[in-house]
Amino acid sequence: xxxxxxxxxxxxxxxxxxxxxxxxxxxxxxxxxxxxxxxxxxxxxxxxxxxxxxxxxxxxxxxxxxxxxxxxx
Numbered sequence: 714x715x716x717x718x719x720x721x722x723x724x725x726x727x728x729x730x731x732x733x734x735x736x737x738x739x740x741x742x743x744x745x746x747x748x749x750x751x752x753x754x755x756x757x758x759x760x761x762x763x764x765x766x767x768x769x770x771x772x773x774x775x776x777x778x779x780x781x782x783x784x785x786x
Contacts, residue, residue, distance in 0.1 A: 739745055
């Protein structure tokens, strides 16, 4: 029973150490930032640059369309 418990704790310790090493490598080399810059950002740019947008220069500017404000004194 004690041997099985030690084996289980040893495996958990190895998994914990490997996870810490992997996270340190990601942090040290800024791999998450590089992933965002080289993969995610170009995908988002391509998606949002091709979106249909309303041309605001073609809509008329009517100054009379503002609501009339009434103040009670």
